[in-house]
Amino acid sequence: MTDALQAAELIDERPDERLDTSRLEPYLRAHLPGAEAPLSVRQFAGGKANLTYLVRFGQSEFVLRRPPLGPIPPGAHDMRREHRVLSVLHRCYPLAPTSLLLCEDESVIGAVFVVHERRHGFVIRDDIPPEFAGRPELNRGIGDALIDALADLHLVPPAEVGLDDLGRPEGFLERQLSGWVRRWHAAQGGVEAERAAGDMAPVIEWLEGRLPNSRGAALLHNDYRLDNCLLDTADPGRIVAVLDWDMCTQGDPLADLGYVLNYWVEPGDPEEWRQIAAMPTWREGFPSRAEAIARYAARTGFDVSAIGWYQVFAAFKLAVIIQQIYIRYVRGQTQDRRFEFYWRRVLGLAAKARGLASIDGMK
Numbered sequence: 001m002t003d004a005l006q007a008a009e010l011i012d013e014r015p016d017e018r019l020d021t022s023r024l025e026p027y028l029r030a031h032l033p034g035a036e037a038p039l040s041v042r043q044f045a046g047g048k049a050n051l052t053y054l055v056r057f058g059q060s061e062f063v064l065r066r067p068p069l070g071p072i073p074p075g076a077h078d079m080r081r082e083h084r085v086l087s088v089l090h091r092c093y094p095l096a097p098t099s100l101l102l103c104e105d106e107s108v109i110g111a112v113f114v115v116h117e118r119r120h121g122f123v124i125r126d127d128i129p130p131e132f133a134g135r136p137e138l139n140r141g142i143g144d145a146l147i148d149a150l151a152d153l154h155l156v157p158p159a160e161v162g163l164d165d166l167g168r169p170e171g172f173l174e175r176q177l178s179g180w181v182r183r184w185h186a187a188q189g190g191v192e193a194e195r196a197a198g199d200m201a202p203v204i205e206w207l208e209g210r211l212p213n214s215r216g217a218a219l220l221h222n223d224y225r226l227d228n229c230l231l232d233t234a235d236p237g238r239i240v241a242v243l244d245w246d247m248c249t250q251g252d253p254l255a256d257l258g259y260v261l262n263y264w265v266e267p268g269d270p271e272e273w274r275q276i277a278a279m280p281t282w283r284e285g286f287p288s289r290a291e292a293i294a295r296y297a298a299r300t301g302f303d304v305s306a307i308g309w310y311q312v313f314a315a316f317k318l319a320v321i322i323q324q325i326y327i328r329y330v331r332g333q334t335q336d337r338r339f340e341f342y343w344r345r346v347l348g349l350a351a352k353a354r355g356l357a358s359i360d361g362m363k
Helices: 002-007 021-031 079-086 136-154 172-186 193-209 254-263 271-276 289-300 307-330 342-357
Strands: 039-044 051-057 060-066 099-103 113-117 218-220 229-231 239-242 249-251
Touching: 021 039, 021 099, 060 079, 079 099, 079 113, 136 218, 136 229, 136 239, 136 254, 136 289, 172 193, 172 249, 172 254, 172 307, 193 307, 193 342, 254 289, 254 307, 271 342, 307 342
Parallel strands: none
Antiparallel strands: 039 051, 051 060, 060 113, 099 113, 218 249, 229 239
16 A cells, blocks of 8 residues: 555656656766666656656665746746755754755756655645545544644744745735736736636735735745645654745745645535645544644744735635646647646636635625
8 A cells, every 4th residue: 555655646757748868867877876776767747837756776766856848937946946945954844855966057957956855655635545534533633734844844943954044034925915916917818818817806906905914934835735745654644744845935924824724625615615726624534724723823823813814815826826837738838738727727716815805796
């Protein structure tokens, strides 16, 4: 069972996403300790933006990550940032894998890439694996562990790991909102583009008019959710790694909490919420959103009274991310057919944001 859960994450490389090993192999042999035996490459199937590969040299395993194909929005998919964070964060936050190598020579594979240690575990995506189904006490443990791991990250003093100059925490929320609004406008197009723009306009206005006073700075993951965590196959209530750190920065920690709550679907929520973006928190035993917020507040001591704004912002931010992925498909920058109907998710997230904000005339 353990091997099957981990193997399910791996596929043969997608034809348009294959690594060119003609330059990669000699580069890794020259720069990566342990890269001596014959090379083999497989691709991790999950993830919808950065491309992630399992690189094996005999028994030595490494994870290679690179940005997606096609043009990259400024500041997005920052492998340099990921390497900087993961080369030090593990000292105070053991769930962060250690980055071993940063390659800034784009002639090697056509992009900047990082190589970090491999952690062994499995990922929960849309639902609990059949092997662990029907165990509400396990679901409670997974939900609690997810919140605890986020809280513990936010309690890491950035200076202790040399990341106190990462990002600019002053004015963080203002810059986040204006930046994601710019990205939204830059990624317009595709099916129902006019409707999506019209539906989102009042959400942007609502967010701009109710910007909360940001609390002190913490290290943020910036894409924190259950499927960016590796769980222990022997004890799925234990997280063994938190993955995907290319957007890590310093800022208001409630931005991370609001983001994960956007995926935290409860049994009584609209069915569309589950279809758009969800963790299997609607299964019996998982904490409610209110319980998750209370647990986070108790573990961190932070004031969470303004969390509603952060939840609306998270729905908007996720809509922008989905639109950016979708427009890459529309423009022919990826042939991955998973993205063909992502415009529906964008419309759904616009409706969710309007509902969370109680905007009149919600569609």
